[in-house]
Amino acid sequence: NKNIDNLFTLIKDPSQLQILKNAKINSEVLLNLVKNTIDTIKIKTDKFELSYDNSNLESIIRKMFVIHSENLKTKNIFAQTLIDRNIPEDLYIDTSRLLQILINLVSNAVKFTRPGIKPQIHIAATRLAEKSFESAVDQDGPFCMIEVTDxxxxFDDKFSQSVFVLFERLNSKDSFEGTGIGLTITKKIIEKHSGIITAEGRPGSGSTFRFILPLKQ
Structure with missing residues (x-):
């Protein structure tokens, strides 16, 4: 990606710049797929690690939408983000992993659109002052709750747990593409951050994936 970034300073032709932009986006999508695949091995060998740094949530979400820009454009998807201003500007978190979480969840929403319906994806981030949910995590807060709704x-709510099982698919490969590993990796990353994730399905009308992470100081 650094080599592609360097080319942006050399190329001036608009059509060539667009080709370069698409190449950069495609490389990010491919990188995320490779990371998901490698992470399945790390999960099995218990070598899944995090690298914490200070990150800005709005910037991470913006980058995720850039990576998904071609998919959103192709399917004419309306996307909206609402971020609680009480969430600190700097989050102490694994930046690349949070980006991976959002890419995976939005990939899911992009994949399972309904024919004949204007697709919509809503992302909402809220600060929770206290622990107001059931979890084995020994944390008192504050927390950041992020919801991805489409x-x-x-899907039927009876599958709200099995959607996170490795290689588990609720739909055939002939109907929808996918590897069956994205949500498993997403859940593992969130749990490594001492967080939780839940899934709510509404057959024929959409789904909501909600995850909660402690706001580390």
């Missing part, structure tokens, strides 16, 4: 095909 109006796609949804």
């Amino acid at each position: 109006n796609g095909i949804g």
